[in-house]
Amino acid sequence: MTFNYKLRNALAGATALTVAFAGTIAHAWEPTKPIDFVIMAGAGGGADQIARFIQSTAEKEDLTVRPLVPNNKGGGSGAEALIALNGTKDPDHTILVTLNSFFTTPLRQENLGIDISTFTPIAMMGVDPFVLWVHKDAGISSFEDWVSTVQEQDGEYVMGGTGRGQEDSLVITWLEQNYDLNIKYIPYSGGGEVAKELAGKQIMATVNNPAEARGFFANGDVVPLVAFSDERLPNLPDVPTIKELGKDFSYYNQRAVVGPPGMSDEAAEYYRDLFQQIYDTTDWQEYMSAESLEALPQTAEEAREYWNLQIENHKELMSKMEEGA
Amino acid sequence: MRRAEIVTAGLLALLSMYIMWKSTELQIGYIRGQGPGGGAWPFWLAAICLVSTGFIALNWWRGTSGPSQSDEPFLDSYGRKMLVLVGGGIVGFVVLTYIFSMYGAMALFLLYYIGFLGRHRWWVTLILATAIPTVFFFFFEALMRITLPKGMPFLEPFFNYMNTIIY
Amino acid sequence: METLGLLADGFWLAIQPINLMLIIIGVTLGLFIGAMPGLGSVNGVAILLPITFLVPPASAIIFLAAIYYGAMYGGAISSITLGIPGASTAVATTFDGRPLAMSGRASLALITAALASFAGGTVSNVLFTLFAPPLASVALNFGPPEIFALMLLAFATFIGLSSDDISKTVFSICIGLVFAAVGFDQISGAPRLVFFDISGFLHGINFLVLAIGVYGIGEMLWTIDSTRGKITTSEAKMSVKGIVTDAKEGMARSWRGTTIGSFLGFFVGILPAAGATPGSLMSYGVSKMLSRESAQFGKGHPEGVAAPEAANNSASTGSMLPMLTLGIPGSPTTAILLGGMVIWGLVPGPRLFAEQPEFVWGLIGSFYVSNFFALLINIAFIPLFIWMLRMPFTILAPLIFVLSIVGGYATTRDMHDVWLIVGFGFAAFFMRKLDYPLAPAVLAIVLGPIAEPTLRQSLLLSSGDPTIFFTRPVAGPITIIALILIFLPLIKKVWDRRGGRRPSAAE
Secondary structure: OHHHHHHHHHHHHHHHHHHHHHOOOOOOOOOOOOEEEEEOOOOOOHHHHHHHHHHHHHHHOOOOOOOEEEEEOOOOOOHHHHHHHHOOOOHHHEEEEEOOHHHHHHHHOHHHOOOHHHOEEEEEEEEEEOEEEEEHHHOOOOHHHHHHHHHHOOOOEEEEEOOOOOHHHHHHHHHHHHHOOOEEEEEOOOHHHHHHHHHOOOOOEEEEOHHHHHHHHHOOOEEEEEEOOOOOOOOOOOOOEOOOOOOOOOOEEEEEEEEOOOOOHHHHHHHHHHHHHHHHOHHHHHHHHHOOOEOOOOOHHHHHHHHHHHHHHHHHHHHHHHHHO | OHHHHHHHHHHHHHHHHHHHHHHOOOOOOEEOOOEEOOOHHHHHHHHHHHHHHHHHHHHHHHOOOHHHHOOOOOOOHHHHHHHHHHHHHHHHHHHHHHHHHHHHHHHHHHHHHHHHHOOOOHHHHHHHHHHHHHHHHHHHHHHHOOOOOOOOHHHHHHHHHHHHHHO | OHHHHHHHHHHHHHOOHHHHHHHHHHHHHHHHHHHOOOOOHHHHHHHHOHHHHHOOHHHHHHHHHHHHHHHHHHHHHHHHHHOOOOOHHHHHHHHHHHHHHHOOOHHHHHHHHHHHHHHHHHHHHHHHHHHHHHHHHHHHOOOHHHHHHHHHHHHHOOHHHOOOOHHHHHHHHHHHHHHHOOEEEOOOOEEEOOHHHOHHHHHOOOHHHHHHHHHHHHHHHHHHHHOOOOOOOOOOOOOHHHHHHHHHHHHHHHHHHHHHHHHHHHHHHOOOOOOHHHHHHHHHHHHHHHOOOHHHOOOOOHHHHHHHHHHHHHHHHHOHHHHHHHOOOOOHHHHHHHHHHHHOOOOOOOOHHHHOHHHHHHHHHHHHHHHHHHHHHHHHHHHHHHHHHOOOHHHHHHHHHHHHHHHHHHHHOOHHHHHHHHHHHHHHHHHHHOOOOOHHHHHHHHHHHHHHHHHHHHHHHOOOOOOHHHHOOOHHHHHHHHHHHHHHHHHHHHHHHHOOOOOOOOO
């Protein structure tokens, strides 16, 4: 850690120097060109929608002097986005919207040479909880029923998700290990498609964000069984958490904004202010409550601690997954 | 033409083999209870590619495909010159984007093509070579908000100034 | 009849002065964005989304729908005039649009495309108005096996595209399918075919990169080489009378393709995993199969322009259906529109029609109105595009190269892809000279990313048992028809060889 700290300071110093030579140093840093707003997922998915919502809010409230330009780099579970940020020539005009692949992708693909502790924390816009859903026609109304159904069908119970190693598959693996289940897992290309496959009864259950299943839930097509959150979700007050059912486990997808390694402190401050402003808008607050995002405000230091914790948690979850495979 | 046919077939066969080899990084077989593995799709399709290059070579040997019967040169002097001037111009254009930005490189490419290759009047050339990049700049940067490469740092003050106009 | 009342309200909303103005601006903008290779409705819709905060949500969605329609019409323009498909939905339009333009009939092609688009848009709007909710449940019943069967059918309809040299056609199809697999394996979640560990391959090879390389660079080099640079693209002069004559000819020669495209496009378009591209490809293939003049296809038959254009417009409206009723985007563009709706506080999904009738019917009303204005504005601009074609080739050619490079970059904003375009361009030039058909590779890279995951998802569902494609009630018949279509030409070929021996043909 000390090494990284020194390196970061050195890089920050070097950047400050270049800025000074360019003659644009001012008391408060401001972007001079459009901000490359990299999104760690392809166009249209949940993460993309959130990023575009953030961009639209900034635009609507006229918060930036230069536009945020969305740039989808979802390749290789976000590996492409991390590589792009790691090697960016202009760290002060590049920011990244992350999900949990920020932690899992460098762990799964060690040859990428990405060390996320070198990245610059900017803002935590919220965390997205996961919920276990089944189709209403399955006649399952409680988590206990579900567990026994899956056990009966040993290996023939089909669940869908967004891909091996993705957030939902880690939760499903955790369920398999802790409740002695054997589940057949089908990967699809996005959370929306997964929700649709469940509504169309192509698959029997999903672990999905409430935002993705919202329309079908409102229509009564799908039934939530258990939430993997710390507290009951305000939008699903009757759904128990897995903690209430006696397991100390929770899992969220982070919706955070980070800067590349070597972003200058002034620029980082500027972006922290910007995203705090966006966070405080009524639009964002309403969006969070409608989409069941939970708040998790954190400072830069807290963010780094959170990253370390998440890396440890994911290492553990993923090693379990490999054992299972 | 005849020689080009077999050389191309050979190169494509090498490409197919390389892809087959690269595909073996993932499982290429049929996993029981799961269907084909991650490498199976590219591996077996590349294998079909390899087989078809074999047939192309066979047709070449038997002289049954069009190009294998043709005595015309694959690239005559005009073709070679064209490839160097036009193809080289395109490659030059792409290389120059790293130095003079997409817009600068575009202007130089248009000067080269319209003025030098096309032999149009100098003022026609000049008008087009400045107007087209300018229109592109405003269309992409201001209207579409798609940022194109900005070249090396010496152009940064210029583009920063342009940004103050369009935003 | 409640529907009609709601629709009338929707019309009323769409023709309010502010909304009408938004429709006209939106359609015009969309037309130019769509006509630019590399940019499509996705870009138009995504970038203009924030602007729409300035107006009320209903007007905003009308504006976006207008851009969407304009861009769908515009896609045909670059396919016909430049020979580069501007979007995957317009690939099939190049097959006959380009030959027509090269033979001086660009105006016929452009007008046919506009009329067919209008017909397709209208048919799908009517189907949408009458049957939206029941069709949504049809879309839900299409799982991976059904979509894979449909992809098989799409391939089958294209068997006829093959050139004389079977081995080169097979190579072209398979290499396209291999390129489609580059980047990431969705099923195992592992990177795949990342050649030489270059990170640019992680996002795969975009369809546009191959299409722009092949058509924008390769085909252009080939044209310059084969015409010795002395090429005159179009001598057609434009007049009002000319437009009317062309319109009559276009309608008379292409009504069949238009009809096929309008209906087939809609039904394929409403399936979330399929969308407008397979819809337009299949419509082209089917029209060719059913046409009495099928030998003329690919050489410049207006029907070959009408079928895919009717289909892609019809399918684009169709793909709004799963978005609105299920909350599932059928295309990247609808995905962004979906994001827009969430931003405006609307929840797409099964309840939307019941809870937000003004919004839904306002949108559908604006579809009708946008479609009509898109037709008018498109025809108004045709003389401009024809004029572009009359420019000296030494000005048009560098412009096409510039559009190819810029459009290629704009697609993914990665210089890696620009280099790939140049590489594909040179390779395409050499292969074109040696009679390798390249259209099959472009089709394969479009269909491959749908075909492979659905194949493997199906086999996962069935625990590796391939009979799943035959035993499901919907997938079964489609698979069987597709297999018959695929093997029919082969059987015929063998039959022919046994019957009348041709002296020179040995294959």
